[in-house]
């Protein structure tokens with residue numbers, strides 16, 4: 728067993744999201760957590776950034792994705808983030824969690840998605 732994990736915790740993204748048109752008219756902040764399983768074992772990376780998943784690059788790409796367009800469901804954004812990680816980076820599996828702060832009677836609501844190649 729040699730299962731390394733790379734994590735991004737609490738990435739704040741600005742996006743237009745929500746079922747009602749009025750909700751999507753305004754920007755809102757979401758928090759995104761990403762857990763990425765690199766294809767290569769840590770022991771085989773030879774201390775090279777090109778051999779792993781660059782968490783800074785992933786953060787920038789997720790921020791750009793979230794700011795582009797608008798969506799009804801946080802499920803849709805989670806699926807797009809998972810596809811971004813798997814298609815552009817050397818990851819064999821990814822888990823995406825999104826927290827949204829829209830219902831005043833809750834701390835947050837959210838979704839979680841795991842995808843693999």
Ligand SMILES: Nc1nc2c(c(=O)[nH]1)N=C([C@H](O)[C@H](O)COP(=O)(O)OP(=O)(O)OP(=O)(O)O)CN2
Nearest residue numbers: 744745746747750799800801802827829830836838
């Ligand atoms: N599983 C999901 N459920 C909901 C999502 C979502 O992305 N995934 N999104 C929403 C809404 O965008 C938002 O959270 C608020 O919804 P709501 O207040 O229910 O909005 P409505 O105006 O459509 O509903 P009213 O009952 O008329 O207030 C909801 N659920």
